Amino acid sequence: MAEKEVWITGIGLLSSLGEGLDAHWEALADKRVNADDKRLAPYVIHPIGPVSFDAQIPKKGDQRQMETWQRIGTYAAGLALDSAGVKGNQEILSRMDMIIAAGGGERDLTVDMAIMNADAQGKLPPALLNEKLMNELRPTLFLAQLSNLLAGNIAIVHGVCGTSRTFMGEEAAGIDAARIAVARIGAGQSDIALVGAAHNGDRGDLLMLYAFGDFALKNQHSSIWSRRNNPGFAIGSAGAFLVMESREHAEARGAKPFAKLTKVVADLARRKEPGAVTKSLQAMWPKLGVGDDAILITGATGAEPATSEERAFLEQRPGLVVRAPGTTFGHTMEAQFPLGLALAALSISRGKLYPGNDPAGFEVEKPGAPTQIVVMGVGHWQGEGMALVEAAK
Amino acid sequence: MTGMGIVTSLGAGKADNWKRLTAGESGIKTVTRFPIDSLKTTMAGAVDFVTVDPFSSTSLSQRLAEIATEEALAQAGIGSKGDFPGPMFLAVAPIETEWPQRLEVARAVPKTDFNIIDYLATCSEGGRFTHFHRRFTFGSVALNLAETFGTKGSPISLSTACASGATAIQLGVEAIRRGETDAALCVATDGSVNPEAMVRFSLLSALSTQNDPPQAASKPFSKNRDGFVMAEGAGALVLESYDAAIARGARILGVVAGCGELTDSFHRTRSAPDGKPAIGCVRKTLADAGMEPHQIDHINAHGTSTPENDKMEYLATSAVFGEHTAKIPVSSNKSMVGHTISAAGAVEAIFSLLTLEHQRIPPTINYEVPDPAIPFDVVGNKARDAKVTAVMSNSFGFGGQNASLILTREPA
Numbered sequence: 001m002a003e004k005e006v007w008i009t010g011i012g013l014l015s016s017l018g019e020g021l022d023a024h025w026e027a028l029a030d031k032r033v034n035a036d037d038k039r040l041a042p043y044v045i046h047p048i049g050p051v052s053f054d055a056q057i058p059k060k061g062d063q064r065q066m067e068t069w070q071r072i073g074t075y076a077a078g079l080a081l082d083s084a085g086v087k088g089n090q091e092i093l094s095r096m097d098m099i100i101a102a103g104g105g106e107r108d109l110t111v112d113m114a115i116m117n118a119d120a121q122g123k124l125p126p127a128l129l130n131e132k133l134m135n136e137l138r139p140t141l142f143l144a145q146l147s148n149l150l151a152g153n154i155a156i157v158h159g160v161c162g163t164s165r166t167f168m169g170e171e172a173a174g175i176d177a178a179r180i181a182v183a184r185i186g187a188g189q190s191d192i193a194l195v196g197a198a199h200n201g202d203r204g205d206l207l208m209l210y211a212f213g214d215f216a217l218k219n220q221h222s223s224i225w226s227r228r229n230n231p232g233f234a235i236g237s238a239g240a241f242l243v244m245e246s247r248e249h250a251e252a253r254g255a256k257p258f259a260k261l262t263k264v265v266a267d268l269a270r271r272k273e274p275g276a277v278t279k280s281l282q283a284m285w286p287k288l289g290v291g292d293d294a295i296l297i298t299g300a301t302g303a304e305p306a307t308s309e310e311r312a313f314l315e316q317r318p319g320l321v322v323r324a325p326g327t328t329f330g331h332t333m334e335a336q337f338p339l340g341l342a343l344a345a346l347s348i349s350r351g352k353l354y355p356g357n358d359p360a361g362f363e364v365e366k367p368g369a370p371t372q373i374v375v376m377g378v379g380h381w382q383g384e385g386m387a388l389v390e391a392a393k
Numbered sequence: 394m395t396g397m398g399i400v401t402s403l404g405a406g407k408a409d410n411w412k413r414l415t416a417g418e419s420g421i422k423t424v425t426r427f428p429i430d431s432l433k434t435t436m437a438g439a440v441d442f443v444t445v446d447p448f449s450s451t452s453l454s455q456r457l458a459e460i461a462t463e464e465a466l467a468q469a470g471i472g473s474k475g476d477f478p479g480p481m482f483l484a485v486a487p488i489e490t491e492w493p494q495r496l497e498v499a500r501a502v503p504k505t506d507f508n509i510i511d512y513l514a515t516c517s518e519g520g521r522f523t524h525f526h527r528r529f530t531f532g533s534v535a536l537n538l539a540e541t542f543g544t545k546g547s548p549i550s551l552s553t554a555c556a557s558g559a560t561a562i563q564l565g566v567e568a569i570r571r572g573e574t575d576a577a578l579c580v581a582t583d584g585s586v587n588p589e590a591m592v593r594f595s596l597l598s599a600l601s602t603q604n605d606p607p608q609a610a611s612k613p614f615s616k617n618r619d620g621f622v623m624a625e626g627a628g629a630l631v632l633e634s635y636d637a638a639i640a641r642g643a644r645i646l647g648v649v650a651g652c653g654e655l656t657d658s659f660h661r662t663r664s665a666p667d668g669k670p671a672i673g674c675v676r677k678t679l680a681d682a683g684m685e686p687h688q689i690d691h692i693n694a695h696g697t698s699t700p701e702n703d704k705m706e707y708l709a710t711s712a713v714f715g716e717h718t719a720k721i722p723v724s725s726n727k728s729m730v731g732h733t734i735s736a737a738g739a740v741e742a743i744f745s746l747l748t749l750e751h752q753r754i755p756p757t758i759n760y761e762v763p764d765p766a767i768p769f770d771v772v773g774n775k776a777r778d779a780k781v782t783a784v785m786s787n788s789f790g791f792g793g794q795n796a797s798l799i800l801t802r803e804p805a
Contacts, residue, residue, distance in 0.1 A: 040510065134595070165560055
């Protein structure tokens with residue numbers, strides 16, 4: 001049986017650039033970047049833009065049960081449902097499948113720091129850790145941290161209630177969320193799905209993990225392509241959600257596509273070998289069936305050696321027209337690949353590729369209406385993937 | 394299903410687990426891994442006979458998954474060492490840096506009164522703690538397992554709370570049904586018995602506090618049940634397309650006849666009072682299997698031993714099965730192994746397959762005071778020999794995650 005065509009019929013974006021498609025389109029055209037090098041100095045982060053969560057999460061009680069990453073995600077998911085014209089449509093939402101890529105939620109940094117300081121001062125005998133945690137952790141904080149509770153909140157707030165799956169594993173989780181959704185819709189296992197991720201970069205507790213590996217960008221923001229001497233990623237903030245559905249399902253309800261999502265492929269390069277990422281990308285590239293003059297939106301992080309290996313792949317195809325949203329948005333981890341898909345679909349629907357944002361000149365302009373855009377993701381430590389977004393005819 | 398491997402607090406391997414499970418033994422003990430001062434709940438089904446050094450729940454989860462996977466692959470006899478011919482779907486608890494490691498860094502900060510920026514500077518200092526990044530990324534367990542067992546493509550790590558193990562199996566089934574692969578490795582693991590995890594569940598009032606004696610704490614379907622008992626374990630299953638398994642002459646242990654899933658949007662920790670989502674989940678699963686309620690002759694219950702779950706599970710089951718409900722023997726493995734959370738769906742699928750193989754239903758122990766509001770035919774305290782051709786295994790979890798599987802013997 002032929003695979004069904006998968007359309008992107010809804011996009012929801014909330015990021016450091018603001019909320020909604022028009023705001024993002026204007027900010028991209030203006031090459032605006034909202035980076036902060038003071039709040040968690042010397043680390044550079046991209047905090048979420050101003051937003052009133054009430055518009056998509058009307059109950060204050062719901063907002064209180066969430067931490068910021070969940071609010072960002074639940075908000076962006078609501079925007080995507082609005083954009084697809086299915087918000088509040090119980091018949092569709094009750095059978096809509098959901099695949100979320102998620103990390104973990106905010107910790108209570110005040111409690112953590114107090115415990116760690118007490119320990120450093122010799123005032124934390126082993127048995128006291130329990131007492132401090134029992135007394136000082138907010139009981140519902142756990143629910144704001146659990147990876148699968150972003151999906152849980154989207155179900156509660158928006159009523160998306162078919163299946164609910166949460167994938168974890170940094171960047172690769174975002175790639176696989178799209179891959180599995182497309183495979184399921186293509187095979188008729190699903191008619192319509194909400195796919196996305198959320199990330200809050202304004203978190204000292206989150207920086208810890210990346211500081212261990214010395215991946216976090218310090219001191220000064222720069223283009224992804226100019227970071228060789230000061231590599232790293234600036235942690236970004238974004239909720240990026242897509243409504244994907246079979247063409248038949250969309251047409252039956254009169255929904256218009258932003259674009260179609262033709263293919264998603266993923267890999268796990270054995271990175272212990274130098275050059276493995278470049279090889280993995282080379283192996284995936286022919287599966288998309290596009291020319292070497294394609295437009296490519298990459299989730300490049302700026303972290304090494306991944307970004308150099310990725311650049312080696314890109315430089316073998318000098319005709320490619322490249323965009324790295326990481327410069328503008330920072331690295332939004334699980335959300336980076338869904339964000340790339342959103343920007344690709346948006347560009348195709350607006351009949352124009354947004355301008356490059358790279359003083360080094362690696363990102364060149366391409367006039368005309370794009371009909372095909374490749375989205376690429378290379379995890380800072382593991383996982384690679386590619387997708388082909390095309391104009392729906 | 395052509396291979397399975399299991400580790401629980403009862404032991405490592407199918408043989409040991411089945412023997413102790415059907416004998417009604419409990420793996421729940423007072424926690425000795427860390428101090429239990431100030432904790433309301435002091436027991437768990439910790440897997441203490443497997444050690445990892447340095448200890449972290451993440452490393453233990455990985456080790457348990459390795460042990461279970463080795464057993465499953467040996468039984469399936471598929472692929473070759475380090476070369477499994479298909480993708481991996483891994484149910485694993487969300488990962489974060491754990492307290493021993495947090496404190497290790499704290500002790501290295503060159504001040505005794507420090508803020509997060511001072512702390513972060515020590516985190517990245519001279520590559521001293523690089524290994525913590527490798528250990529505590531969310532994808533780390535899947536990366537290491539994929540490299541060890543040579544699974545193909547991008548391994549998927551997933552969490553659907555207490556339904557995770559069932560979701561891993563479901564993803565494998567779907568990939569095989571799509572024709573993407575002939576085989577899938579579905580693994581579910583949980584090594585989460587650590588102070589903060591226990592505190593978190595405790596603060597949600599989800600855990601039993603009947604600490605003494607620990608082995609009596611988990612009492613699903615009993616009137617005096619008061620919460621679940623955290624536990625560790627892992628289950629690994631080799632799934633193959635039926636045709637591929639037949640073609641290579643594999644011994645078929647059982648068939649995933651159907652799987653289903655339906656989300657509850659009522660509340661973050663509580664189920665819809667009318668049980669509709671769970672009812673829908675069970676119905677979807679029956680429909681997927683093309684089976685009628687009367688064809689199910691055993692339910693391996695989610696049966697957590699929390700007041701609410703067990704009641705809701707009866708409500709949902711009786712709504713679907715009607716008069717047939719009373720004729721279905723029901724049992725909860727969690728009475729003995731505790732709640733292995735992320736691993737539970739796979740662990741219980743394996744116990745369901747063993748039930749089919751041995752035609753013997755493991756008991757629900759500690760069933761001394763039956764809850765009159767839950768008139769299931771509970772297989773109380775003693776294992777029961779029975780004709781079992783189709784088992785429904787249920788997983789209903791936090792965040793509204795409901796998933797069910799129907800497992801049958803190989804079609805004649």
